[in-house]
Amino acid sequence: MDEDLLRRVDEIQAISAVPKILETVAAMTGLRFVCIAHVTDEDWVACAVLDKLNVGLAQGSRLDVKTTLCEEVRDSGRAVIIDNVQASEACREHDTPRINGFQSYFSIPIFRNDGSYFGTLCGLDPEPARLSDNVTVSTMHLFAELVSKQLEADKKLVTTQADLLSERATAELREQFIAVLGHDLRTPLGSILLGTDLLTRQHPNPEARTIVERIRRSATRMAALVDDVLDFTRGRMGSGIPMRLREADLTPTLEQVVDEMRGLYPQRAIKAAIAPGLHLRCDPERIAQLLSNLLKNALVHGSEQAPVQVAAALAGEEFVLSVANEGRELAQGVIDGLFKPYWRAASRTGSEGLGLGLYIVDRIARAHHGSIEVSSRGGRTVFLFRLGPVRAG
Structure with a gap:
């Protein structure tokens, strides 16, 4: 299975409510096979499965979409709901129910937040079932919408986490740079301070002393700023401000x-x-x-x-x-x-x-x-x- 399809399976598996949704739909409809599938132009891929019929489909199972009724759902964007294949003139002669041996079936489209088609919430059973009453249909649509909203929420969460990791990495790199820069600045600042001490002793001229003192104070202040930056980066990068108690x-x-x-x-x-x-x-x-x-x-x-x-x-x-x-x-x-x-x-x-x-x-x-x-x-x-x-x- 290619990476894109695996990613779609993982998206559904990441939704913690999916197993409970499948169990609830199965209990409400009486169908013994219920799943959420990702549907493309070529493939039907099972993302989450509740199988009490031993159909043989599991998470990641893949079918040719033309062998399923989900192709019609994908193309029309509308649900397909069948209470009894034998009683339905439209479905009685359809190859898919005959080949797969089911009498009751539903497929509810799942759309992403941007309107693009993801797949279906679907189910089937060899026995007829009452699926088309208003309450059941509304509830199944509600579950499909819930899956859709959770897909969007998880997508935003992944994007936010990726942005956060990127921002954190950038911040750490910035703080490392500041720490290295601050450390390297100490040497020239030390030379400036040493130079001002020598000039003060060797040049008693009051005018020169005033200028040298101004340089000394500026260098002292710069050194204090460097120390502040180094302490800040140590605290932010996890080692904390070093202490000698x-x-x-x-x-x-x-x-x-x-x-x-x-x-x-x-x-x-x-x-x-x-x-x-x-x-x-x-x-x-x-x-x-x-x-x-x-x-x-x-x-x-x-x-x-x-x-x-x-x-x-x-x-x-x-x-x-x-x-x-x-x-x-x-x-x-x-x-x-x-x-x-x-x-x-x-x-x-x-x-x-x-x-x-x-x-x-x-x-x-x-x-x-x-x-x-x-x-x-x-x-x-x-x-x-x-x-x-x-x-x-």
Whole structure:
């Protein structure tokens, strides 16, 4: 059997309701052979069969369509229903009933959604049966229509799944490309940063120092963007953001982040209340990245007239880190989108980042089995990271 016919058989076999449809039709009509067949110009192919007569036809069986009455159904597009061959002047002398030995027969056309002909829902029996009453005819047409609709639904599902697989493969390829590109960018960025350090030491000229410092800050920002992209692709491609959990004192790490952000945003005020001796098991570099991203977000979106406030402490068995800024109150719809990748608030300027910072914050919090919460009331927005239980050192 060629691939096209096999595909048609598989289409019917994929419909889980088909066996129940055949059983119901057989019980309703009393016919002991019922099937769904795909019909072409040359072939009649059994796609699903209920055979209590041992006719010898099974799934995939193939007949010359000219030896069946389904050829007439295909050509006319109308059902053929025979209660009793011997009592029918039109069918009494027909070769097909005589050769196949049946007295009752029906064949209901099955059309695809686009109007093209697929085949038939058909049945036969050596004994006469009452098939042509309105209820039976309507019910058999209903079952044929049900098969038709399911064929279309399954076709759409297959197409959707194929599109989804293609889109997924494209997305994975794109993310792999981004990861490789980001990795390769690190080397030239490292050279630029090293070069700015050398220039700063060797050229004390204030004008040159200003230009070199601008280059250094731009390269540092580019390096942070590359790191964000790499973390994003790791998270999306299944390996997750890598973690190195260990016992550490977070206090100096968090203080260093605050000092670095003060250097990057010298015109802004940052008030920090970081408790001493914050000993806990974590990845300190990732917690530093989390705080850096939260601080950058607060500095970009917060009011320039009010300081950004950072607090870190152990509260009972929990480590709690908060970053708060004054400014416009956030609507719940905005809060709901904050941790989505590539999400940008309306207040964000085009040069401030890729929209991955808060997404990575959320990934880091989850990787630590912690939580990140946002509240925005009365013009004050607070990001709260909780991690616990932890052991105080």
